Structure formats: structure tokens, C-alpha cells
Amino acid sequence: MYGFYARTASYNIFVTDGLREYLAAVGIAIATIIGLGGIMSYVTGLKWSGFGFALLITVLCYQYYFLVNAFWTKTDIQPTNRDINNQPTQT
């Protein structure tokens, strides 16, 4: 019964910003893969295509997003008050 309560960490969990982002990403991944994957499986012959392609899209996007985000951030479309070297701008 002790094993039921055993944990790998002995300290309390801290809700950091990184954890919040991770939990949000996990929730959206589940909503996308199972939720939208399920609805794409509505057609009889697309049981595997629905879930499989939803998973494929999600995993591709989770990797690709960081590249495009970095690209468009450097173009400074969304004002961040930082220059290209991540130093504060005068404004």
C-alpha cells in the first residue's frame, strides 16, 4: 500500500509559468487530437485517417511553431519593445 502513495519528488509542486504553459499545451493537444480527430472520423471509412492525421498535424505544428514564431517576432510585427538583440528599445 505504501507504493500507492510513493512519489518521485518529496517537495510540493509549484505552479510556475512554465507549468501553466505546459498544462495549456497538453489540454489543447488532447482537444485537438481526440476532439477534432474524433469529429474527423465521422465518415465511415476515415476512422484511422481522422485520429491519425490529427495526431500528425499536432506533432508537426508543435515543432514548427517555434520556428515561425521566432521568424515573425524578429520582423517586429507584434510590438514587444525589444530590438533584434533582445535589448529594450527607447519607446
Next chain:
Amino acid sequence: MALTITIAFSAVVGRAGPLEILIFVMIGGFLYELNRQIVAQVNIDIGGSITIFMFGGIMGTITSLILGFSAQKEELVKRTNYTTSRFNTTMAFLGSAFFWVFYPTIFYDVPNIAATTGTRTAPFLDQNGMINAYWGISACVVTSLAMSAVMNGRIRIKDLMYGTFAGAAIVGTSAPHIFNPVGAIVLGMIAGLLQPLFNLAEEKIAKGRAVFSTCAPFLFAVQGLLGSLATGIFRAIFNNGEYRFNSSLYPYPYRWAEAGEYYRATFISFGIAIGAGVLVGLFSWCVTAQTSRDYFEDVAYWIVRDDGLRPQRAEVKEEEDIKGAHSYIGAVNWLYCCACNDLNDLT
């Protein structure tokens, strides 16, 4: 981004495969981030009515329209494989339920987004955003059920299933700006009243035509557009100075400048989405639309029967002939064949 591209791809699922997915991700994702950062100049769009649902829905719709002009146009018009079954509908319904549970987590990392973009956002976004999303989706599902019963005499499972997504699309961007439960519930009810009508309109438009989408245009695009327009109204009537739930709906003074910013972002996003759809559609049409394939069948892209471990069906029959159904191996193979046949009969 994953949600957006999946929504866009849902319009062409059954007619597109991994190569089209790569095109969707590379080009669509590139323009998605451009659109998101432009909208972020105005204000943050956390729930995604503008940048996720409307953008994905329009992109998918335009792509499906372009892919309608493919080599197998007649096959698309007939679409004999475009059927459903209770098993598939149940799976889709479970997917809808999962979406209802996990979609509000999109509001969970809000403090990290809000800190970088602006000072004109409402605080406590991670608190009222999630709960407003739940209220909106729930109200939409209930209203869709009622509307479906009124229209058809009985409940259409498709109307109930799409109610979740319609509610999420209409309440997404507005959710952080709503400080009264009535606002979220009313939005959900509007989506629930409209979605069964949109389903009916979509069926009538797609009948006998090669250009159609599975579920993208009315479900995501129009509901997302309505949600983005509603956000402007909420921004105009609710004062961000009172950061609490209240029962007062007194709107004066209206803040139309803030509403106008949201409408500007909405229509910029609309244009970028059309451009993204045209680009993705043209790329997909040039690369893959002219090849012949089985539409709306898994066998076009997946090895359905053989996973490399189980014996082939021909081998199983020979095994039965030699050893008979009384042996252990023969019995297991016989049971496997029966199970496969039963599953085939169900579908």
C-alpha cells in the same frame, strides 16, 4: 496553431493525405503566425475566435473549394463512400465531449501572453476566461439540442455534436472580456440557435456538387466571425475598470474605439485567411489533386489489414483447413476472423 491547421484540414479530410498536411502546416502555419501577431497588435485573442476558428475555417473552406476542381470530380459529386455509421458517430461524439472538457485550458497560460502585449486587457483572464468558455459551450449544446428537436421532431446527433465546437468558436475571444455569466450564456445560446440552421444550409449547398467541405465553413468560420464581432460589443459595453463579476448590464458610456480595433483585426484576419486558403489550395491542387485515389477510405493512406504480426486472411483459412477449429491456434485464428467479419458487418 495545431488547432487551426486541424480545423482547416477537417474540410478536406478524406480527400487529402500526409503530403497535403505538410503543405497545410508549412504554408498555413506560416501565415497563421503572421495573422496572430497582427491581431495581437490590437489586443490578445486567447480563445481564438479570430485567429483559430475563423482563420482555420476560412482557410479550409477555400482549400476545399479549389480541390473540388480535381481529376475525380465526378467521384466527388457521387461520393459513394461518404457515409457514416453508429460506431463512427459515437466516436465523433466522444471527440466532441473531449473537446468540451479540454478546450478551456487554452485560457490557462494567459498571464504569460498578456504580460508581453499590452495594458488594455482585462485582468483575471485565467479565471473568468475558462469559466465563461464552459458556460458558453454548455449553453450552446443545450440550445442546439432543443433547436434540433424543434426542427426535426427528434434530435440529430450531428447538431448536438457540432454544438460544442460552435459554442467554443463564438465564445473564444469574448471569454476574457465577459464579467457576467449572462453574457457567456447568451452567446452560447445564439450559437446553438444558429448551428442547426447552418448544418441544414450546408447540406443543401453541398448537395450534388463536387465543391464541399466536411465541417469547416459554417461551423468554424461563421461562428468564429460572429464571436469576433461579439467581442467588439463586449469591449464596448464593459468597463475594464471594474474587475469583478457584477449583475449590472448598464453599458454607458460605449467605448467604440476599442470595439473598432477588434473589428479591424477581424477583417484583416479574414483577408489573410482567404490568402492562406488560396495558397494552400493551389499548392495542394498542383501537387496532388490530379492523382487518382480512393476518396473517403482509409486504404488510400493506411495499411488497414496487415500490421506485420498477424497472419494474412488467406493463411488463416489454410491453417484452419490443416488443424481445424479445435486446435488452439486454429481457434484463435477462427475467433480473429469472426471478429474481423463482425466489425466489417458493423461498418
